[in-house]
Amino acid sequence: MGYPAIPLTRSRFDTVRRSFWIGGAWRDPVAGRDGPGTAVLDPSGRGAVGRVPLGEAADVSAAVDAARTAFPVWAAADAGERRALLHAIAVGITNREADFARLISAEMGAPVDNALTTQTRLAAEVFTSYAEILDGHAWEERIGTSQVVQEPVGVVAAITPWNYPLYLIAAKVAAALAAGCTVVLKPSGDAPLNAFLLAEVIAEATAEVGAPGGVFNLISGSGRTVGAALVSAPGVDAVSFTGSTEAGRAVAAAAAGTVKGLGLELGGKSARVILADEPDGTEVTGLEEAVRAALADVFYNSGQTCTSCSRVLVPDGLYDEVVRLAVEEAAKWRLGDPALPGNHIGPIATSAQFDSVLTHIDQATAQGARLVAGGRASREDIPEGLVEGYWVLPTVFAEVTNDMAIAREEIFGPVVCLMRYRDEQEALWIANDSIYGLAGAVWCANHSRAERFARQIRAGLVTVNNGEFNVRAPTGGYKQSGVGRELGVHGLHHFMETKTIQW
Ligand code: NAD
Numbered sequence: 001m002g003y004p005a006i007p008l009t010r011s012r013f014d015t016v017r018r019s020f021w022i023g024g025a026w027r028d029p030v031a032g033r034d035g036p037g038t039a040v041l042d043p044s045g046r047g048a049v050g051r052v053p054l055g056e057a058a059d060v061s062a063a064v065d066a067a068r069t070a071f072p073v074w075a076a077a078d079a080g081e082r083r084a085l086l087h088a089i090a091v092g093i094t095n096r097e098a099d100f101a102r103l104i105s106a107e108m109g110a111p112v113d114n115a116l117t118t119q120t121r122l123a124a125e126v127f128t129s130y131a132e133i134l135d136g137h138a139w140e141e142r143i144g145t146s147q148v149v150q151e152p153v154g155v156v157a158a159i160t161p162w163n164y165p166l167y168l169i170a171a172k173v174a175a176a177l178a179a180g181c182t183v184v185l186k187p188s189g190d191a192p193l194n195a196f197l198l199a200e201v202i203a204e205a206t207a208e209v210g211a212p213g214g215v216f217n218l219i220s221g222s223g224r225t226v227g228a229a230l231v232s233a234p235g236v237d238a239v240s241f242t243g244s245t246e247a248g249r250a251v252a253a254a255a256a257g258t259v260k261g262l263g264l265e266l267g268g269k270s271a272r273v274i275l276a277d278e279p280d281g282t283e284v285t286g287l288e289e290a291v292r293a294a295l296a297d298v299f300y301n302s303g304q305t306c307t308s309c310s311r312v313l314v315p316d317g318l319y320d321e322v323v324r325l326a327v328e329e330a331a332k333w334r335l336g337d338p339a340l341p342g343n344h345i346g347p348i349a350t351s352a353q354f355d356s357v358l359t360h361i362d363q364a365t366a367q368g369a370r371l372v373a374g375g376r377a378s379r380e381d382i383p384e385g386l387v388e389g390y391w392v393l394p395t396v397f398a399e400v401t402n403d404m405a406i407a408r409e410e411i412f413g414p415v416v417c418l419m420r421y422r423d424e425q426e427a428l429w430i431a432n433d434s435i436y437g438l439a440g441a442v443w444c445a446n447h448s449r450a451e452r453f454a455r456q457i458r459a460g461l462v463t464v465n466n467g468e469f470n471v472r473a474p475t476g477g478y479k480q481s482g483v484g485r486e487l488g489v490h491g492l493h494h495f496m497e498t499k500t501i502q503w
Contacts, residue, residue: 022214029055040052040191042106049107067217074180081210108190133492146500147501148498155237186221187220232255238495239263245436268437275446282317304353306439360406374414377392398418402430434479436480438460442464
């Protein structure tokens, strides 16, 4: 596109960051290279693993200006040029996947195997999926005498959390770039290092394909300062936010001032319903597998998956059997050093999250739930070679009822709630009795019954039996779990404006 290639120094796998990626160059914060910064802490107790600058409102303005400057050029780029950039970013992530995995593991505690496969490779796949979507995508349609045209919305503010940091960034950045938008990203302050490495990858990709450097801009800082300034900046056209429902409400209120388009991916408290083979019968085909899948869903990533189904609903007649199986299954899960390969459970990602999970565990016992596995970790539970960290054992509570705080609030830790139901109508009622509607799951050997039940769950993503996650299909929340959808072709909509030209 006639843009000069940007001279780049190849990465040093830098974890001490002193500048922001703005307008195609590493730029010092307005407070200077040695201005305020924040340490990035390893949650397995190894101390600081890096540092990023704490930006301020003037940094936000510089990043938004750069994105605005790049917008008309990128909006005019054809599908082939956009595809080339998305593909180059996917390749760049893949080339450096070991670096990404090590970084993510160190900054948020995911065991390296998880950090490589789910966290990093899934992110690369999201970029690839959008390159594919652009192949033959229909941007226009004729409706009677009108030509209906899809156009990029403009400059997008992307604000992301720490639990699947790179993948959740990819879900926004890939879709926005595919749509022809330019982006200012503010990643989580708890796991920002992967975003700085991504900026290096995007820097190389833009240079390689000749895209304007300002298509992607990165600043770091607190949600209250940098996040809030970004959301209310007049130069930002749309906000795409993933995080807690509480912060999502604040973002929605701030975005209202300038009437911005808003995509919100928020919290959840999802239910998994184990159905008997016959309506309200007492046989469940594959019950052991059902319990294994239920626990794996909640223990993976230390329970820090927004779509995990932590309320497990079980027919009354099978309840004691399921509790026994769950206790057996939980005992197979081990805490382990995230720096080591394996399918163990890492620590909770942050100190605040750790305190919140422990508070929920204590509160559950006080409210009458029965702790049947796990709970607070003791010193002896800390994996070998480590002395500290935010460790919570894989935990199962029985006799949970839907009025208890652990059934109503998002815990975001490895805590399973086993709940009884009398008949399927009650199961459905309990599943939907939540302010959230992010996900759900059904286990049933009879596929048509499973599908009927899945259709009645008021949530954006429902898994049947061992159904697999698909980055080409949309995800998002009903109710207070969010607004809009991410991923796949539906994920483009938030980044597009629709124009009708009538003749
Ligand atoms: P968080 O809400 O504390 O922070 C998310 C991001 O928002 C961070 O970058 C933070 O700095 C920023 N932020 C906070 N307050 C802000 C404000 N007032 N204005 C602008 N930005 C602000 O969430 P977290 O603790 O990082 O992540 C965990 C939460 O994210 C959980 O609730 C989880 O369910 C949710 N989540 C949802 C999805 C989904 O797809 N629905 C996916 C992953 C995580």
